[in-house]
Amino acid sequence: MPVSSWHSRQFLFIAILLLGINLRPILAVVGPLLEQIQQATGLDDSQAGLLTTLPILAMGICALYGGWLQRHLGEYRGILLGITIIAVACLVRFPWDTRIGLLVSAALGGVGIALIQALVPSFIKRFFLQRSSLLMGLYTTGIMAGAAVAAATASPLSGIAGWSGALAFWGILAFIALLVWRKAPSSREDHEQNAIYQPAPHGLQHWSLMLFFGIGTGAYTLVLAWLPPYYMQLGWSAAQSGFLLGGLTLTEVCAGLAVSALISRFPDRRMLLVPILVVLLAGMVVLLMAPLSLAFVAMLLLGMGIGALFPLSLIVALDHATNVQETGRLMGFVQGGGYILASVMPTLAGVIRQHTEGLEQAWTIMAWGVVVLIVMAFRFRPLSARKTRGR
Numbered sequence: 001m002p003v004s005s006w007h008s009r010q011f012l013f014i015a016i017l018l019l020g021i022n023l024r025p026i027l028a029v030v031g032p033l034l035e036q037i038q039q040a041t042g043l044d045d046s047q048a049g050l051l052t053t054l055p056i057l058a059m060g061i062c063a064l065y066g067g068w069l070q071r072h073l074g075e076y077r078g079i080l081l082g083i084t085i086i087a088v089a090c091l092v093r094f095p096w097d098t099r100i101g102l103l104v105s106a107a108l109g110g111v112g113i114a115l116i117q118a119l120v121p122s123f124i125k126r127f128f129l130q131r132s133s134l135l136m137g138l139y140t141t142g143i144m145a146g147a148a149v150a151a152a153t154a155s156p157l158s159g160i161a162g163w164s165g166a167l168a169f170w171g172i173l174a175f176i177a178l179l180v181w182r183k184a185p186s187s188r189e190d191h192e193q194n195a196i197y198q199p200a201p202h203g204l205q206h207w208s209l210m211l212f213f214g215i216g217t218g219a220y221t222l223v224l225a226w227l228p229p230y231y232m233q234l235g236w237s238a239a240q241s242g243f244l245l246g247g248l249t250l251t252e253v254c255a256g257l258a259v260s261a262l263i264s265r266f267p268d269r270r271m272l273l274v275p276i277l278v279v280l281l282a283g284m285v286v287l288l289m290a291p292l293s294l295a296f297v298a299m300l301l302l303g304m305g306i307g308a309l310f311p312l313s314l315i316v317a318l319d320h321a322t323n324v325q326e327t328g329r330l331m332g333f334v335q336g337g338g339y340i341l342a343s344v345m346p347t348l349a350g351v352i353r354q355h356t357e358g359l360e361q362a363w364t365i366m367a368w369g370v371v372v373l374i375v376m377a378f379r380f381r382p383l384s385a386r387k388t389r390g391r
Contacts, residue, residue, distance in 0.1 A: 009128075011183070016124070016135065018177045019079065019116055020142025022086055024224075025150035025170035026109040027052055028249065031228035032154040032242030036163040041099040049350025051106050052225035053343045056217075058110025060339030063118045063332050073115075075123040082115030083178045090171030097164035114339075121318060121331040133315050137260030140311035144252040147224065152246025155239040205379075209320065210334045212376050213313045214341030215369045219280065220306050222366055223248065225346040230359045234292060244299055251303025252310070259311050269316050273377040276312065277370055280305025284367035288360060309373075316380050 030037070030051050038048060062069075069078050089109035093102065120139060128135050150170060157166035227248065228241035236244070259272070266272050283301030286294050317334045321327040349362035 012127070013135070013138070015177075015180050015183075016120065016139050017142040018180055019083060019120065020139045021146035021149075022083060022170070022174045022177050023113050023116060023143045024147035025173070026086065026090055026106070026113075026167075027055060027221075027224055028147035028150040028245070029154045029167055029170065031225055031245060032151060032238050033158055033163045033166060034229050035232060035238060036158065037102070040097070040163065041102065043099055043102075045350040045354040046347065047099070047103075047350075049225065049347035050103060052221055052346035054103060054107040055110030055113065056221055056339050056343035056346070058107050059114040059117065060336050060341075060343060062111055062114030062336070063339060064336030065118070065332060069115065069118055069332075070122055073119075075119045075126070078115050078119045079123070080178070080181055082112045082119070083174055083181060085109070085112030085115070087171045087174035087178055088112075090174055091168050093171075094164050094168035097167075102167075114335075117335055118332050121314070122327045125318070125321065125327040132318060133263050134260055136315055136318060137256060137263055137311045140314060141253055141256035141260060144249055144256050144307055144310065148246050148249030148253055151228075151242055151249055155242045205320065206330060206333060207337075208376060208379060209313075209317045209330075210337040211341070212373060212380075213317065213334050213338035215373055216306075216309045216313050217338055217342035218345040218369060219284075219366050220310060221342050222345040222349055222362060223302060223306065226349050226353070226359055226362065229353075231291070231295070233358070244295065248299045248303040249307075251300055252307025255304045255307030256311050259308050259315075263312075263315060269312060269319070269380055270377055272308070273312055273316070273380065274374060276305055276308045277374045277377060280309060281367060281370045281374070284363055284370060288363050288367070305370075 034048055037043060037051075043051075073081065086109055089105045089112060092108075093105050096102075096105065121136065124132050124135050124139070154166050157169055160166075161169065224245070228238070228245050231241040231244060232238060255276075262272070263269075279301055283298055283303075283305055286298040286301060291298065314331075314334075317331060318327065321330045345362070345366070348365075349359055352361050353359050
């Protein structure tokens, strides 16, 4: 079914971008407010790590069933359910601002995010086949933009509405996204429901893609959860650390936009992947060696590295899907296993901080993870090279 038969491409671009913007505020808003949250609820560092780990873990578990969701819910209804859950998870944090309430809403939000992330790639592949890489880049850039705004505005919003009000505020934007998505008619559900779901075994390359995405996303979740507390421990205020994370995520947005603009020129994704990973590794080193004197440099390097790596790792995975049905299965596997792997980092960092009173060991572990990614990146040959080799 052509897109023009039910809505303009411009509307769909906006709707998908708005969905992306709502996928990270429930995570990004926590770091700058963590000290207030811990004082009010009694969460220790290990439990605080769960505020990021639980949604990421829920995202991973649900994403593993992306093919099943594509068949039984359909893309339209599944995405609609996901954005509804996110709105509820955010809004409920205002009246239910206890330790249990925060943890339950974090897990619930992860389920909503997972539904959208599992179904949007196959939706893009179905209706925007020729421009799927471009739209995936814009979608992931929207994800990072939401994180940037949430981090930068967390402290000012808490001064107006309290920390629980700042957490709940993002439910309003999620509700707006819900209304926008409802404008897309559900008549295409019959087409989606008729897709035949055929589970396929995942080969070594698929496992490599999952591991690559998981380690890279681990860097993102670690920075998202613990960069503000790290700098607050070094003497910065909550507002300063929030603006630093906001600046970092804004840099991610710029890097994501650059990937969207340049990706068509690089059929061999390794030409972008390797330099980006070197930049990310440099950012980790600066964060360890000179976090205060070179804070701005660390922000730029980490932002450029993470911001470009996130869409690229999804685009590389998307390159390995040959049809719409395989897209749902493969992206579900890559994101599912990857997010489960990435969910370990925030809690591990919390345990490290609780027992060492610092986060240096966590940054060191992540730096070695980036070294592993550099080695892995050389294995991702372009599609033309894979076809030639297969002859």
